[in-house]
Amino acid sequence: MKGVTNQYKPNRLLQSFLAAWTDTDLIMKCAVVAVFGLVCCLLGGISAHSIGMKHKQKAGVVLSPPLGNALHRQRVNELARAAQQLDKDTETRLLNLPKNHTDMTNLFVCCLHVNIIDFYLRNVLNTEEKYPHLTVVKQDLHRISTDLKEQGCAVTHVRNQQYVQKFKEEYIKLGTNGQRKAIGEVDILFEYLSRFCKEKKTQ
Incomplete structure (x- = not known):
């Protein structure tokens, strides 16, 4: 066992x-x-x-994607800075918000600047001078203009508005320097568009 x-x-x-x-x-x-x-x-x-x-x-998002894109804004700023360095006139400014803009709706102020975008596309950004990102910024502004018109900006209704007219008159008054001045202020234009061209905030 x-x-x-x-x-x-x-x-x-x-x-x-x-x-x-x-x-x-x-x-x-x-x-x-x-x-x-x-x-x-x-x-x-x-x-x-x-x-x-x-x-x-x-809530409150911009009405066109390039306006909310940091890379697009950086390119606009670099383009504007390059023109500013060549501009000797530091007294004149083309883009100033209307004094009564607080009495206007955001969409109306937005549409005023869409009209100015179209002026840029036809008269300003067709320069033969060499600027960084000029072609890309032009494409961005064209996209923004198209998007905002689809969102309800009827630019023909604001074309003769005093603010738009004054911008065009000052541009022409500057002569050959008008184009450079306007390019140097494209960052201001972009800022106004980003600020006013937004959807209304929902509760």
């Missing part, structure tokens, strides 16, 4: 080892499942947060 008992000892050891291995494997599987579940929860939370942010940003 003693021999028989010794004969079964290796089998018991093997069974114990297999049982321990199975338990370890089970623990590892549980750990993997737990980690996977945690990652899913985190990703789910991030997605929900992102969706929430998108909904928050809808």
